[in-house]
Amino acid sequence: MHNVEIAWVFYEIxxxxxxxxxxxxxxxxxxxxxxxxxxxxxxxxxxxxxEIRAIPGVGAAxxxxxxxxxxxxxxxxxxxxREEVPLGLLEVLAIPGLGAKTARTLYRKLGITTIxxxxxxxxARKIRTLPGMGNKTEFAILHGIDMLRTGxxxxxxxVATAVGRNxxxxxxxxxxxxxxxxxxxxxxxxxxxxxxxxxxxxEKPVEVTGLFVKxxxxxxxxxxxxxxxxxxxxxxxQVDLLxxxxxxxxxxxxxxxxxxxHNQRLQELAGERGLKIYEYGVFPxxxxxxxxxxxxxxxxxxxxxxxxxxxxxxxxxxxxxxxxGTLPDLVSVEDIRGDLHLHSKWSDGVATIEEIVAAAxxxxxEYIAITDHSKSLAIAGGLKEERLMEQHRYIDExxxxxxxxxxxxxxxxxxxxxxxxxxxxxxxxxxxxxIASIHSGFRQSREEMTKRxxxxxxxxxxxxxxxxxxxxxxxRDAYEVDLEKVFEAAAKYDKVxxxxxxxxxxxxxxENVRRAAKDYGLKIAVNxxxxxxxxxxxxxxxxxxxRRGWLEKKDVINTFTLEELGRIxxxxx
DNA sequence: GCCGTTTTCGGCCCGACTGTTTTCAGTCG
Numbered sequence: 057m058h059n060v061e062i063a064w065v066f067y068e069i070x071x072x073x074x075x076x077x078x079x080x081x082x083x084x085x086x087x088x089x090x091x092x093x094x095x096x097x098x099x100x101x102x103x104x105x106x107e108i109r110a111i112p113g114v115g116a117a118x119x120x121x122x123x124x125x126x127x128x129x130x131x132x133x134x135x136x137x138r139e140e141v142p143l144g145l146l147e148v149l150a151i152p153g154l155g156a157k158t159a160r161t162l163y164r165k166l167g168i169t170t171i172x173x174x175x176x177x178x179x180a181r182k183i184r185t186l187p188g189m190g191n192k193t194e195f196a197i198l199h200g201i202d203m204l205r206t207g208x209x210x211x212x213x214x215v216a217t218a219v220g221r222n223x224x225x226x227x228x229x230x231x232x233x234x235x236x237x238x239x240x241x242x243x244x245x246x247x248x249x250x251x252x253x254x255x256x257x258x259e260k261p262v263e264v265t266g267l268f269v270k271x272x273x274x275x276x277x278x279x280x281x282x283x284x285x286x287x288x289x290x291x292x293x294q295v296d297l298l299x300x301x302x303x304x305x306x307x308x309x310x311x312x313x314x315x316x317x318h319n320q321r322l323q324e325l326a327g328e329r330g331l332k333i334y335e336y337g338v339f340p341x342x343x344x345x346x347x348x349x350x351x352x353x354x355x356x357x358x359x360x361x362x363x364x365x366x367x368x369x370x371x372x373x374x375x376x377x378x379x380x381g382t383l384p385d386l387v388s389v390e391d392i393r394g395d396l397h398l399h400s401k402w403s404d405g406v407a408t409i410e411e412i413v414a415a416a417x418x419x420x421x422e423y424i425a426i427t428d429h430s431k432s433l434a435i436a437g438g439l440k441e442e443r444l445m446e447q448h449r450y451i452d453e454x455x456x457x458x459x460x461x462x463x464x465x466x467x468x469x470x471x472x473x474x475x476x477x478x479x480x481x482x483x484x485x486x487x488x489x490x491i492a493s494i495h496s497g498f499r500q501s502r503e504e505m506t507k508r509x510x511x512x513x514x515x516x517x518x519x520x521x522x523x524x525x526x527x528x529x530x531x532r533d534a535y536e537v538d539l540e541k542v543f544e545a546a547a548k549y550d551k552v553x554x555x556x557x558x559x560x561x562x563x564x565x566x567e568n569v570r571r572a573a574k575d576y577g578l579k580i581a582v583n584x585x586x587x588x589x590x591x592x593x594x595x596x597x598x599x600x601x602x603r604r605g606w607l608e609k610k611d612v613i614n615t616f617t618l619e620e621l622g623r624i625x626x627x628x629x
Numbered sequence: 630g631c632c633g634t635t636t637t638c639g640g641c642c643c644g645a646c647t648g649t650t651t652t653c654a655g656t657c658g
Contacts, residue, residue, distance in 0.1 A: 081641060085630040115631050153647085155656050188655080192648060404642090404658095434644050435658060473646085495658070496645060 066090035072137040074156035144170030151200035214559025216249035239312040245600030251294035261299035311335035317371035367603040394423035397583030403428035404436035415589035427466035430478035464488035473497040475511030484517035493522035502536040523556040557598020569605030
């Protein structure tokens with residue numbers, strides 16, 4: 057049993073306990089342990105009992121449940137809870153703004169046990185009859201259900217990539233397999249992934265597919281042919297595996313990378329040149345032997361085109377640009393010299409500044425900015441003025457001991473509900489980097505929210521606007537804001553907008569990034585907002601979004617040298 | 630249910646926001 061599966065059981069136990077109204081600290085204990093287990097380096101199945109017991113947050117009771125899960129694949133306590141609580145309520149909990157207490161009230165007063173029943177009750181205006189709930193709650197529930205339904209079945213790219221890589225690594229290790237790649241929307245770095253596509257080159261497709269369906273991540277096989285498999289993994293994500301001969305690999309990889317629209321345009325182009333493109337190769341009209349295709353470059357070359365990177369293959373102007381020779385030279389992870397939005401132990405991060413520096417240097421970075429939370433965000437350990445000054449003195453001291461690396465003294469300052477910043481100008485003027493962002497008052501009107509952001513952008517000390525729309529993928533919509541006005545103001549006051557690289561956010565998204573950079577000439581910072589050193593790797597997803605937004609190195613400020621960066625930040629205020 | 634030089638019970642991230650109230654409960658981060 058995979059660590060994540062154990063964590064999953066614990067999360068569900070936590071939800072069930074909350075609905076049951078047990079000791080409120082119990083679910084917290086299960087969640088905390090679940091989070092730790094999910095991130096644990098070694099598989100728990102490889103650990104001895106006392107090693108499991110030594111995991112922080114795992115006591116005698118949870119250790120016993122882990123052992124039981126590893127041995128039997130089940131946990132009696134979990135099963136018992138599932139019998140006591142209607143399971144549909146777990147789905148109901150996924151509706152934003154609706155927690156365990158409300159779920160319980162809905163169950164006890166209206167007998168609601170599923171999302172469908174909840175929707176019917178909301179439409180029949182029964183929700184507003186309950187104590188503490190009114191028409192707005194009812195509307196929010198309907199809106200939330202709508203959001204869940206449109207996103208259902210799809211996984212954020214972060215999850216899909218992790219699952220896909222895991223399977224790809226397994227396949228790559230098989231002696232029968234010569235090549236393997238993620239394809240489809242995961243390779244194109246779309247933000248939500250419907251199914252994971254894997255393309256494999258092998259002379260022995262039957263053996264490969266036969267092993268694949270036995271992989272522990274595979275929960276259910278919906279189709280199993282000689283050279284392809286459709287399966288559902290333990291996270292409920294569909295995976296499509298295609299095995300082709302080594303000669304057909306590149307054409308197949310290209311075909312299953314898509315998008316469909318991009319491929320259709322290529323087929324039209326091929327037709328004009330007397331060629332046909334299939335997933336098996338590029339064929340001159342009337343012949344059944346493919347032109348030699350030993351890379352995706354070869355395939356584009358056959359059509360008289362330069363190579364088009366996967367992130368651009370959406371038929372959104374890339375074919376025209378390729379024909380004109382004006383394709384962008386996309387920014388890449390290797391171009392990145394530093395991360396400008398990071399949290400340390402001083403607020404709600406888990407690493408010391410020294411640990412972050414070490415991890416950043418390992419990635420080849422030349423600088424980072426430590427940008428902990430400001431005082432209003434008390435729950436995240438936001439820094440009071442004196443603490444912030446203390447941190448900056450600490451960083452100064454640290455910098456004195458560092459060669460070829462620089463820690464910038466920064467802050468992620470909250471934009472308060474009325475548009476003021478959480479610190480005064482005097483304090484902000486002493487920072488190397490000021491990131492402004494919104495963590496409260498998400499439901500203000502479009503006018504208020506826009507005004508609030510413009511007021512922050514006007515502040516001469518602000519350098520970067522972080523996660524500008526506040527959306528959380530599949531969980532929370534962007535807040536109401538007039539982005540055009542934000543872009544205009546950012547251009548006017550010379551501010552940088554962020555691509556928050558956390559795969560839960562990816563904010564700005566690719567479409568907005570492309571508009572901001574191309575229509576408004578704005579510079580972008582791709583930042584991970586990491587609270588843990590392992591999350592520095594999220595840069596990959598941020599750069600994916602930047603590439604989907606057609607950004608080049610010159611558009612992204614954290615590809616610049618420290619000196620260039622200083623000029624960008626220094627010319628303000 | 631976990632944790633502890635506050636050792637075996639009593640804490641456990643805590644304040645803002647929202648919608649419903651008319652002083653507060655529930656949710657979120």
